[in-house]
Amino acid sequence: MRFVIQRVTRSSVSVDGTTIGKIGKGFLVLIGISQEDTQETADRLVKKMTGLRIFEDENGKTNLSLADVGGALLLISQFTLYANCKKGNRPSFTEAGSPEKANALYEYIIQACREKVPVVETGSFGAEMEVSLVNDGPFTILLDSEKM
Template identity: 75%
Template sequence: MKFVIQRVTEASVTVEEKIIGKIKKGFLVLIGISDSDTKETADRLIRKMIGLRIFEDANGKTNLSLSDVNGNILLISQFTLYANCKKGNRPSFIEAGKPDMANALYEYIIEKCKKEVPIVHTGSFGAEMKVSLVNDGPFTIILDSENI
């Protein structure tokens, strides 16, 4: 499982020219799920993400967590995080989770995050989405279950 976490001042996701999710200060999280991922994998990454202290305190140090700044989360499923570009120029996505399993884990992640964060918005699994954001910093962190 991979989470690409971007600290944002605002972010939104649009499907068929309609905004379906929009947040202010917080995290835009792109989520990639592989066939080997489980709820336990998700729990580990969610805990790490929620606890990240990447917002600046009064002294300009990255010392505050999402809850310290009353931040929001926008969760977007993105199977392309499992693109394999080792052979040729056309990426292979065989390492990405099968849609039914990946969608179930994505929904699980949404529900777990809603228990921790007051405002959680989402994209639409499998839809063609347009994502807009203002990356604050820029500050982007990749959490990979292989390394956590």
């Protein structure tokens, strides 16, 4: 499982020109799910993500968590995080989880996050989406379950 976490001052997601999710200060999280991932994998990454202390305190040090700043989450499923570009120029996505498995885990992640964070917005699984963000910092972190 891979989470690309971007600290944002605001972010939104639209489908067919209609905004379906929008947050202010918080994290935009792109979520990639592989064939090997489980609910236990999701639990580990959600715990790590929601505990990250990457917001600045009064001294300018990255010392505050999402909860400390009253931040929100915008969660977007993105199978392309498992693109394999080793051979040729056309990426292979065989390492990405099947749509059924990925959607079930994505929904599980959403629910797990809603238990920890008051404001959780989402994209639309499998839809063509337009994602907008103002990256704060910029500050971007990759959590990869295979490296944790």
